[in-house]
Amino acid sequence: MIDKRFANVLLVALVSVAGVTHAYEAALTQGAELLLPFKKELKSALLSGLEQGPVEALSVCREQAPEIANSLAQGGIRLGRSSHRLRNPENVLPEWARPAMQAYLEDDSNRAAFVVPLADDRWGYAEPIIAQPLCLTCHGEAIPPAVTERIEELYPADRAVGFKAGDLRGVFWLEFPMSRRPDE
Numbered sequence: 083m084i085d086k087r088f089a090n091v092l093l094v095a096l097v098s099v100a101g102v103t104h105a106y107e108a109a110l111t112q113g114a115e116l117l118l119p120f121k122k123e124l125k126s127a128l129l130s131g132l133e134q135g136p137v138e139a140l141s142v143c144r145e146q147a148p149e150i151a152n153s154l155a156q157g158g159i160r161l162g163r164s165s166h167r168l169r170n171p172e173n174v175l176p177e178w179a180r181p182a183m184q185a186y187l188e189d190d191s192n193r194a195a196f197v198v199p200l201a202d203d204r205w206g207y208a209e210p211i212i213a214q215p216l217c218l219t220c221h222g223e224a225i226p227p228a229v230t231e232r233i234e235e236l237y238p239a240d241r242a243v244g245f246k247a248g249d250l251r252g253v254f255w256l257e258f259p260m261s262r263r264p265d266e
């Protein structure tokens with residue numbers, strides 16, 4: 083938490099030299115806010131899926147994650163999840179978010195949110211996804227055989243196993259139009 087704030091402050095301090103501090107600050111705040119419902123809805127879908135058992139929860143993840151992302155992709159917003167070790171090869175990382183993923187991979191302790199201005203007054207926001215104990219049933223080192231069997235069926239190119247709690251699992255990414263100009 084402290085690391086993240088420190089890194090954000092550092093980023094903002096550097097950028098202020100160029101005189102666009104407000105835009106970066108506003109983008110960090112707005113990106114984090116816009117991402118929140120995605121994180122919450124994914125978590126609750128996962129939890130209710132797991133109540134039915136891990137094999138059933140796999141289908142919940144598979145169907146509901148893209149549905150939730152679609153339902154929140156309104157007003158020019160695009161969002162999703164990606165990883166350096168993908169389960170679903172369709173969860174591709176947008177080009178602009180690659181430096182964020184690279185930074186998280188190079189420095190394990192870097193948990194800072196990342197923002198970047200895109201074309202047409204749009205911004206990109208990314209933050210790391212850290213594996214939690216809850217995730218390991220389907221992404222860990224000791225996955226129940228029935229779950230492995232189903233994963234192999236659905237995702238023959240799966241690379242998203244073997245994680246430990248605390249490992250970088252991937253990134254959340256979100257593109258959005260700045261809703262109000264920070265200098266107004």
Ligand code: HEC
Pocket residue numbers: 128136137139140141143144147148163164165167168169170171173211212213214216217218219220221242251252253
């Ligand atoms: C019940 C099994 C299950 C659990 C538990 C689970 N996942 Fe997944 N995860 C999946 C499946 C299935 C997919 C592929 C979804 C799709 O097709 O888009 C996936 C995809 C992902 C992706 C998208 C990138 C990729 O590899 O395709 C991320 C990131 C991710 N999971 C993170 C997590 C995190 C973090 C947790 C714990 C909070 C978690 N998962 C718990 C089954 C699970």
